Amino acid sequence: MNNLNDSFILSSLMNGNSLRSLAGPVLIIMILSMMVLPLPPFILDLLFTFNIALAIIVLLVSLYTKNPLEFAVFPTVLLITTLLRLSLNVASTRVVLLEGHTGPDAAGKVIEAFGHFLVGGNYAVGLVVFIILVVINFVVITKGAGRIAEVSARFTLDAMPGKQMAIDADLNAGLIGEDEARNRRATISQEADFYGSMDGASKFVRGDAIAGVIVMLITIIGGLIVGVMQHDLELSIAAKNYTLLTIGDGLVAQIPALVISTAAGLVVSRVTTDEDLSEQVLGQLFNQPQVLILTASILGVMGLVPGMPNFVFLLLAALLGTSAYFVSTRISITNTADPVTPEMPTTEAQDASWEDVTPIDVLGLEVGYRLIPMVDKMQQGDLLKRINGIRRKFAQEIGFLPPAVHIRDNLELRPNAYRFTLKGSVIGEGESYNGMYLAINPGRVTMAIPGTITSDPAFGLPAVWIEASLREQAQNNGYTVVDASTVVTTHVNHLIHSHAAELxxxxxxxxxxxxxxxxxxxxxxxxxxxxxxxxxxxxxxxxxxxxxxxxxxxxxxxxxxxxxxxxxxxxxxxxxxxxxxLGRAIVEQCFPVVDAELQVMSLHHELENVLMQTIHSGASAGGGIEPGLADTLSREVSIAAQRQEQLGLPVVLLVPGSIRVLLSRFLRRMLPQLRVFSYSEIPVSRKIKITSIVGGGGK
The missing domain is CATH 1.10.8.540 (FHIPEP family, domain 3)
Structure with a gap:
């Protein structure tokens, strides 16, 4: 019995999913069929009412979304609603021309209500109102929303490389995981698709407004011809009947179109925050008591002028003054909360002891006083959290947990300076400006940006410290923009990996x-x-x-x-x-693609023989190379390594195993990026391609 129930539930869910997948195609087919099939007045009333309800739903959803991507289906909804309005226009026009001679309710009660109640049965007034609505929709709202969507789409596409590099930097620094990085990349791609779709979808509304005017003119002229010539109506009666029906038809379509256009403008013009539109407006527009007091004073003075509507002005002045009082009271209560200051314990003078001998921290980070907010949790500082993320990622990548990083302030440093120490010795230092952003030039910047010129402390790339207001502009110009805390954590991450052996x-x-x-x-x-x-x-x-x-x-x-x-x-x-x-893992660090060739450098066989003789003659593995040979070797390896980097390949030198240690230790200080592999470390399944031979000219 339980199996039967489970099967029934499963089949019901599958049927439900099938019905939901069919809802879209069925809806589009029904909308298109309305252009061809005649509809009775009752069905028209139902569909016009549904169109109005749908427009209100779209408007309310756009008001309550906090991020445009929460309503990513909006461009498609815009197309469907536009198609629905045009289909209803065609269907209602057919009914107006066929049955318009019977009276004002020929096309249904909704059109009759919009033609009589909203414009008082005066077709001249209705015509003016219809034209005004079309102008507002077409010239003001749709044009503005389309321009915003166009600019947003262009800026979003221009900023994509910089945002992608910022995600890669956070991923490499251990601040985020693979899943979060993948989600962020997907979000960036969805933003570009959304604004690009909105740019095109705004043309639907503009075309709908133009089509509404043309359909109205055609319907009025066609109604006059049908009423006078086919139904023998007087010209005045035919003009009144058909014009009122046409105006009602136009208004019942244009009002929802205006609502949808307003929703489109709200979606593309808002700034993404954690608040919906109502919270943003109330929090930013009515949150300054000085503004409310000044506005109330101006309205109060205007209300005292003879001949002005005194009651209305004074009423609004009183309401604004009351609002200013409550806002100022709320702000004063928030600001006057007395912070609890901890009592400092009194210390008595004591004799020197072994407790005064403090061990040196393995890893230490010293910061200037202006960088203290970055490490203070009470001031929303996240540097401690980020450094913990670096240690976690280091443990996952390298294989052991590094020592904890002890952070302290140092008044001897410059206010914005920091330095990183290993066993008490400084291994890296730099400057970071809290509240500002570092715009790093990855090599493809389109336009320079004003700021304090510097270099990236981790990798030495040219960079500029900029104000927060220039962040979007820098990203659009091709810079990789990171905040001050990320600058420090990226530098710390680089230093920890560079000194992994000492840790x-x-x-x-x-x-x-x-x-x-x-x-x-x-x-x-x-x-x-x-x-x-x-x-x-x-x-x-x-x-x-x-x-x-x-x-x-x-x-x-x-x-x-x-x-x-x-x-x-x-x-x-x-x-x-x-x-x-560990050969397979060592090779994969430089050549992660399994099927790719290992494009590496190699030594000339004569040079290999000389170095082997050096080893066999009793020279230590750490040195002992003849000075002239050492100069030639270092020079030619440097040239080959530069050529390898220009080709975008890992700088790898492949040598016999007997001289690998000798060359690795000799070349490590000169070329930190150089990796020296032995032939025996290469898996038999990997193919080798020699890109350059070092020492081809002899010793």
């Missing part, structure tokens, strides 16, 4: 092993301390991190070390063995 201390390594032991209790039993000491393992991991190799795959690393630690205890040799085991 893996004994304590962090022990915490990593404790975490692994909880997940795989048997994994570390044989390795530490039976085969290798903790310091040797730390040195191996340090070697990997120094060359930008993540250690997320600790299972493989520990398995390889357990297998080979019986034969050797040398950290450098074990690092090379681990790199071969």
């Amino acid at each position: 893996l201390g004994r304590q962090e390594l022990q915490q990593l092993f404790d975490h692994l032991s909880r997940q795989s209790p048997k994994l570390l039993e044989e390795l530490v301390p039976k085969l290798l000491s903790l310091s040797v393992v730390q040195k191996i991991l340090h070697n990997l991190l120094a060359e930008n190799v993540h250690i997320r795959d600790m299972r493989t690393i520990i398995d390889i070390l357990t297998e080979h630690a019986v034969r050797t205890q040398d950290a450098t040799e074990l690092t090379a063995i681990v790199r071969v085991a």
Whole structure:
């Protein structure tokens, strides 16, 4: 029985979904069929009333939306309502011409009411009112809304690259996740589609207004011809009947059209906030008591002038004055709340002790006094939250949790300056202006923007500090615009990744092993301390991190070390063995596309032989290259690396395994972006393409 009930419910839901999917096509077919099939007056009354109700619904929805994308279907709704009005015009025109000689209710009660009640049965007045409504709709509302939609569409498209780069920057800094980044990109694309659709949809309303005037003229002329020549009516009676019916028909269509056009203007002209339109208007227009008091005073003076409508002016002045009193009272209550000041504890002089010796923070961030609001939660500062996000993303990407960043103010720094320290030493510093934005030039800026010229502290790109009011303009000109807090967090994120090897201390390594032991209790039993000491393992991991190799795959690393630690205890040799085991992951860091060729640089075979002889002659792996050879090698590698970067390729040098460590340590300081791979680290499934050969001219 339960299975039968479940099947019935499931089939009902599927039928409901099918009906909803059929609603759109059925509605469009019905609207188009009204242009062809004759409709009785009662059906016309029902459809005209539905048209008015639909226009009111659209207007109210546009008033209560907080973001234009909440009503993203509006351009389609605009097309459907315009098509509905035109179909009703055609259907009502047919009835007016066929039955207009029978009286003013020939086309239904709704048209009769609009033709008699709204304009008093005077077709001259009705004609004037109809023309005024068309002019308001066509010249004022539709034209303005269309212009706003056109400009918004162009600015939204121009700002898309900058917004996309800002999303990528937040993603790389660990401030957002992949899902949120994907949602933000989808939102940007939907904004561009929405304003582009609104730009085109506004033409529907404009065409509807023109069509309404033409249909009205044709109907009046056709009605006079039909009434006089076919039904033998007097010219005055025919003019009155057909003109009133036509005016009623036009008004019953143009009033909903005016409502829909107003809704379109409200949707495209509003600024996106967390408030709906009513809250925005009341909060911004009637929230300043000084304005209300001045307005009330002016109206009060005008109300005392003889000959003016004194009662009306004085009544409105009294209402505005009362509103000003209540607004000022509410603001004063909010501002006069006494903040609770904590009592500072009194400290007595004490003798010096070991408590006065404070350990140095592994990671520290010192800020000037003007940047304190960025780290103060009471002042809506989000820097602490962002730095926690950086540590979380670092742990996910690199494989261990870095030490906490201790933030403190330093009055010795410039007011807008900050500096980042590692074990007490400064590894990075810069300036950030709270409340302003940094416009970074990614290389395709169309127009310069006024501001304080500087450079991006993380990557050295040219940039400009700008006021908040210039943010949209900078994005439209091709800049990547980030706020002051993002500037600091991006710099901190870059510095933490650059010094990952130094962050893996004994304590962090022990915490990593404790975490692994909880997940795989048997994994570390044989390795530490039976085969290798903790310091040797730390040195191996340090070697990997120094060359930008993540250690997320600790299972493989520990398995390889357990297998080979019986034969050797040398950290450098074990690092090379681990790199071969991690070869696939190492290559994917530079060449993420699995099927793509590995376009890399290589050494000339003569140069390889010379370097191998240097290793075999007893030179240490860290240096010992003859000075002349070192100069030639560094110069030619620099040229090849520059050529590789111009091609948009990763700067990777492929060498034999015996000289990989020698070259990596020698070239690392000169070319930080250079990665040195050995042939044995390349998976057999990857294809290799040599783009340039270093040292082709000899030694």
